[in-house]
Amino acid sequence: VTTGIPALAGAIYAERALLQETPLQDALHTLLLKALSGPKSLLGGAAEPQWARLPLLACASASDRGADAAVPLAVAIELQATAYRLLDDLEDGDSSTFDQWPCSAVICNVATTLLALAQRALLRVPAVIAAILADGWVGVCEGQHRDLTLDLDDSDPLGTALQAAEGKTAAIVAATMEAGALVGGADIALAVRYRRFGHAIGLAGQFANDLVGLAPDQGGATDISRGQYTLPILFALVSAAPALRVCLDTARARGPISPTLHGQALAELAATGAHRYVWLLLEGARRDANTALAEIALCRPVRGTLDRLLVPSAFPAVVTT
């Protein structure tokens, strides 16, 4: 494997070994491999695997001995994140996932098996660090619950959505970075700085995701036509936005949405400044991540490890005359 991620080859080997040493029916084994071979995954050959690289980079930054100590963590997180993604798609009724599997019950069973396998991977992780990771996933579930039960009649749906964002990505990325630092030998005070960094980049990722979700995908769908109550959509709903409301109600009732109405809804949303609101939140999270990174850099090297997780905005400061 030619990549800049330390111990990545070891993590791939460890995940394959875990699957081979676990007695599994051939058909289920095949489905697990399918689930674990997505485009941003370890077994999919990604140079920058989305989840597994987080503890590896944290450990490489915190340790003088590379990232080998974080390999079991990386495997556990890869298995858990894959399972949670499948379960999330089930909860959201994501048809693009359903189309790839025999039925929803099979998806649920594959996800359950992945969680059981993650338990095996965690046997090689100190209990206190496994607990940090478990708490991170509990945070994800709390965020997901807020998201699933969000009520537009709440006094502050935008605040509830922000709390959901804090729970979802931020909770598990924070836990992952803290755990990676601890297995790398960081003391608790230093590990807290890694946690803050993880929390900030997790939030940034969630805000960025909400903005990107407003751009039509290859099939022309957006979070509006998917009926998602994301931050920009909730921001826009405070203003008079009749087409947006109709689109969301129709999407959530699984009804058809005309391209014309969808276009009107997007235009209404843009006119409220919703993109700007979420971009400001994103930029704030990036600023917090930079601050946390600077605090870590006082004690440990971050170049080539943590700093690769932060991509600054391309927008320059305005020069006023």
Place this chain on the structure above:
Amino acid sequence: VNHQALATLVREATALPPREPATRAYLVTRAAALGLPPHVLTDLQRLWTPQGWRPPSALQDDAASALYWTTWPQ
């Protein structure tokens, strides 16, 4: 940052012409009154261009580059 104060500032700024000195002066006052830190207004002005507000697609592209590291399903 207080999310409701930020939302108020963005709504008010959206209703005003960007890059105008009067707009900037007004928003400086409003940001302070809303208890928002100065960097919020600095960031907001980064979305001003000679042609007006940066288009939504530019903000989406910028966000996509930030997504280099992750996307958690919504």
